[in-house]
Amino acid sequence: MTHGQCDATSRRQFLKGTLAAAGAAVMMGRRQILGDESETAGTARWAFLSDTHIPADPENNYRGFYPYKNLQKVIALMSADLPAGLVITGDLARLEGLRDDYVNARKLLSPIIEQRPVCVALGNHDNRQNFLDVFGEPGGSKQAVNGKHVVVVDTGPVRFFVLDSLFLVNQVPGLLGQAQRAWLTETLRAGDDKPTILFFHHTLGEGDGELLDVPRLFEIVRPASQVKALVFGHSHVYHYAELDGIHLINLPASGYNFNDAQPVGWVDARLTAEGGQFRLRAVGGNTSADGSVKELRWRS
Numbered sequence: 001m002t003h004g005q006c007d008a009t010s011r012r013q014f015l016k017g018t019l020a021a022a023g024a025a026v027m028m029g030r031r032q033i034l035g036d037e038s039e040t041a042g043t044a045r046w047a048f049l050s051d052t053h054i055p056a057d058p059e060n061n062y063r064g065f066y067p068y069k070n071l072q073k074v075i076a077l078m079s080a081d082l083p084a085g086l087v088i089t090g091d092l093a094r095l096e097g098l099r100d101d102y103v104n105a106r107k108l109l110s111p112i113i114e115q116r117p118v119c120v121a122l123g124n125h126d127n128r129q130n131f132l133d134v135f136g137e138p139g140g141s142k143q144a145v146n147g148k149h150v151v152v153v154d155t156g157p158v159r160f161f162v163l164d165s166l167f168l169v170n171q172v173p174g175l176l177g178q179a180q181r182a183w184l185t186e187t188l189r190a191g192d193d194k195p196t197i198l199f200f201h202h203t204l205g206e207g208d209g210e211l212l213d214v215p216r217l218f219e220i221v222r223p224a225s226q227v228k229a230l231v232f233g234h235s236h237v238y239h240y241a242e243l244d245g246i247h248l249i250n251l252p253a254s255g256y257n258f259n260d261a262q263p264v265g266w267v268d269a270r271l272t273a274e275g276g277q278f279r280l281r282a283v284g285g286n287t288s289a290d291g292s293v294k295e296l297r298w299r300s
Contacts, residue, residue, distance in 0.1 A: 044157060083268065087160065090121050124171060143187075150164055157271065176213050201234050222244050230246060232249070232250060236257050237258075254283070260286065266281050274297065275297040
């Protein structure tokens, strides 16, 4: 058996024995947030998007969805009630991370960028250099991780690590890689106990098109009690699960869904030192759960 086969076998065994036990997707009960929704002390309100798939041609469409127009709608709604910032968990660009994809994405995001930090975790349909050329300095604090785009954001009661799982452009699998894992290990070890959320693009299943170094990631985050949640996209599925007390939050796509049962939109998150409320904002696809809220408590 080759080294690569050993890695693949280890990954499958890990996922069968742990992630499978996390259970099926938990769809949110329809419950509106009641009372005053203004910011309060000790709360950070952020918007989480994924899989915007912005094309160079605004008329580009897939399954009847127009990603350019969808993001226009999302940003208009978001601008009317600005969060503290925005995280996009990858696949900002349509397919190949073309420069003009990012030119359009930046134009659409400009009402937010001009007023709030916008952080992007690069995905498999992104091109790292083209993204950096167009977007320039990122929201948050840029980290020195060779070959990866990593930023850290401190926002009130919580901290974000926005990671980079882009492996090969327009190829499905993702990889954090040794340099990024080493940075993550040392940063968590040297840090304080402030609740920390990790953002990246790829899902955590055992398929060949998902994150390839899941077991190594969990070796790092499982004992790091400050890590409370992992937030990602990639599957175009809205999904909540939990593993070893760590919440696994799979964001809906804002560009298009792959399945008519899934919403298209984003998540409006209110985060405290104890947990979070995650409100679905559906602008397309299955909108039946629009406005529903998932409440999570952080592990101790």
